[in-house]
Amino acid sequence: MRSALTLSATSLLVAGLFATGPALAQAVRTVPTSAGPVEVSRFADGLERPWGIDFLPDGRALVTEKPGRLRIMARDGSLSPPLAGTPKVFNQGQGGLMDVAADPDFARNRTVYLAYAEPGEGNGGGGTAGTALGRGTLGERGIEDFQVIFRQSPKVDGGNHFGTRIAFASDGHIFLTLGERFKFDPAQKRDNTLGKVVRLNRDGSLPKDNPFAGEGRTAGAIWSYGHRNVEAAAIDPRSGALWIGEMGPLGGDELNRPEAGRNYGWPVVSWGKHYDGRDIPDPPTRKEFADAAVHWTPVISPSGMVFYTGGLFRDWQGSALLGGLSAKGLVRVAIDGASAKEVERIPLDARIRDVAQGPDGALYVITDAADGAVLRLAPAK
Template sequence: MSARLLAGCLSGSLLILSPLAQAVPKPTQSDAYTVQTVVTGLAHPWSLAFLPDGRMLVTERPGRLRIIGRDGKPGAPVAGIPTVFASGQGGLLDVALDPQYAQNRLIYLSYAEPGDKGVAGTAVARATLQEAGGHASLQQLKVIFRQQPKVSGDNHFGSRLAFARDGTLFVTLGERKQRDNAQQLGMTLGKVVRIAPDGSVPADNPFKAKSDALPQIWSYGHRNPQGAAINPADGQLWLVDHGARGGDEVNVVQAGRNYGWPVITYGRDYTWLKIGEGTAKPGMEQPRHHWDPSIAPSGMAFYTGQRYPGWKDSLLVGALKDRMLVRLALDGERIVGEERLLTDLEQRVRDVRQGPDGWVYLLTDADPGAVLRVVPR
């Protein structure tokens, strides 16, 4: 059976798929979960990271970083944030804690960085988070990565940060709506890059020895990956990538691989015109799963806790356009089922995180936006 045809059956709200299935019809809505509001009044919150004491760091796209107390009260904006290009999809994006945060208090931010004459590009900075007298600030801020080149426009910045088991940092980068450049190894549009925490290039990066490629590049052929997470089972990087009209993808991202955009895709242009050469081509990777029509996936997380029956080792993905949380059931690296949750929420889900308490937390992309906790009914 074609990889584009469904090959499963509906069992409750979980769709069971064959190993070849890539796209699935909408499963029955699950109504077993609801949400609790942790904090509201945020301006387009984009990313969430938990501090060791259970408080939360939340980025707001206009360019603010806030610490949310355990009581749900947001603090004043953290001082020292770099200047961001706050337009369209641009602004302050992801936040991540250094793996040794308890010792060094380093945090990492990805953001749309302005350039001369209206151009912009995704950048990553790191800084020490300091707190004193009820105030928080970033100290010793250093930009450790800049997307090359900066271009005009305010779409497709990416960008998620994910620390690998070896301490290196993955950064997902959109192609800034310059499709063909996702295939060009002399620039970092439409790429995943891998850098050391100080911004240097790891010795084993796949293109480091190639004179016609940028050494930071880990993989290429991506469109606008706004979700990334390390699979705790094996340490592999997974990401979700926005398609156009259809063609959203879940990929397991490996060194040096070409993920096809815009040469192959399961989607069409917003004009309904065909994009590229088809859905497959030798030398280009197939997604582990795709959505057609598009759900506009954003943040993602692997769930490892015990709070939700049947969720352990699932992949959770937020959806912007379809305003829901998607649970993908896994069998190793195969996606074997899909459950669509909170479809009555009617909120764009920008980020998904598992908290240290085992609950799942969501960010809603709105102004005002909120931090929500998912709980069984």
Template sequence: MYCANWLRASALLAGLLLAVPARADVPVTTSDAWVGTTVARGLAHPWGLAFLPDGRMLVTERPGRLRIVTTSGVVSPPVTGVPDVYAAGQGGLLDVALDPIFADNRLVYLSYAEAGRTGQAGTAVARGRLVENDGKAWLEGLQVIFRQLPKVDGSVHFGSRLVFAGDGTLFVTLGERYQRDKAQDLGTHLGKVVRIWPDGRIPADNPFAGRKDALPEIWSYGHRNPQGAALRPGTGALWTVEHGARGGDEINIPRAGGNYGWPVITYGRDYTGLRIGEGTAKAGMLQPVYYWDPSIAPSGMAFYTGTRYPGWRGSLFVGALKDMMLVRLTLSGDRIVAEERLLRDGKRRIRDVRQGPDGWLYLLTDEDAGEILRLQPKR
């Protein structure tokens, strides 16, 4: 029933989204009223952050380390028992998420670039039980629950956000590994969002389950490199943000079975300046909710539900790598109606955005000596 409802919604919305421009002219403002206060420093290219029930943070470092960071900013020695990673280019240890019933089972999920044959790699997801004893921490019983197929050459476009849905299934965003045409190929996981159960089993109501010409894990396709994902409060719908090429960064609401067009349609151009694909719209391909041109290089996404920031409840936040800022987006229904750019003077690559249990927003900076920042008003 869940998937059937999504499919019906997708069919109804497809015509609508094709008819409506992906981005209306919205006001874009800049605010210098906020500052990123350092909580912790000295992290090597931190990529993903998850809050433990006691307020401490699990943070991944792309070279292949998992850390526990206290509320006062003390960084632990590496947690042992993490998977071996392909740490090259954009690859390495990537996102981290807690099981919805972590308090009972202590399961932690990690996405990462996994090596295959010489020079080949793909995104994988593993889980293990977090054990802490006598000042040490490790993952016990590590199990790989998903592997992107096929593994290919290259060290870019791993995607890799992990989001648990309200029904307990797990969404995994996957880049097309710079194999553009494979984003339209349902026989691969390249350029897809997949949906699995926490143990790796395939939900029977996935949109392509039972089809011989498609991999059953696939939820949506035609994506380039989605590095941000979050559930919309109130609706429970998955939202994603993905990198375009030279322009064409997109925010999407991946519907069951939806085709989001890459590389057939896009609002960006190739790095050479040449056109990609056939234009910006095509029948049967869904439009983004919003796009940036030129690119801001988005990564990390969070909806705000707290009260620390007056007037910001319901806003969508997106980090930017190339443009080194935090973007706040105002929504009306599923449309973005305003954009506010924060932390422009900080000159930090924002890799991830998370709301903490204390109601503050926390950011990761993707640098050799990366930091955890707390967004606070300037004094």
């Protein structure tokens, strides 16, 4: 869950909407960890490039598929057919239907947020695109009354670096992470929202206390800037601070704790190099830029993150667990205030796109594959 939600037994979809048949869970293997042996089960199957997962108060979960589908995963691992009412997406390159998050007051308002690559006006399968955030109500047949509440600007060509993750702050604001669309320099400018973390009210309006609120609507959305491609984000429940996992170029993935108004340096500085091998100055050479709390070379390709608070893995409580596309597993990072240190890797032999904590305290991760799955991690019996 992206926020604390009260468990509810209320069913929001008719029972016949779910796929029939036995539960899909089956043991895959047991892996050694600092918390003891962990059983990895293939909990749900048959997903095409799943991208985001978030649990509902009643124990079911919403799962997105990059081509544009949203499904509900039942408590036994069965999957609904694609829900109606989702937006048209730009399903090219890294774009598509990406993150999903239930509103902190979902039990009352049934609101669901979707982040996705939105095609530009009038282009049929090509042209420009940009990340968008919208919300609607989960009803009996799918998403109802879906409305876009934020659009990245400007829309540009290309299929890379859309971001994106949704995180709800403890005060109810939304953080949305936005890639720089592989355009480099715009990440350093505040006249656009490429390479930014933006902070919004839940209806898409702009908080008056955002750091650049006096510079106009575009800059007024920005929380921090100088980012490259952020596909991992989570709130530390102990401090309320936002943490993000950011993909570097050739090396130099970063874990950052974005602060209001700070510039994180891309593309002027980086712990990595350009893909052609050209050097990029390291962050400490430019004191005006904020440096990463942790950086990785070789890269882990962070995607998805959760702070663990459950009871099944007591040794992991308070740790951040990041999905790793290149790392092919989970990367556990110990957080102490503003300091962070990698302490463990949990190998899963799959590209991990997102990670969530279930109401049962187990970890659920989704695999980035054409035949993607939801894996469940729990202590071995």
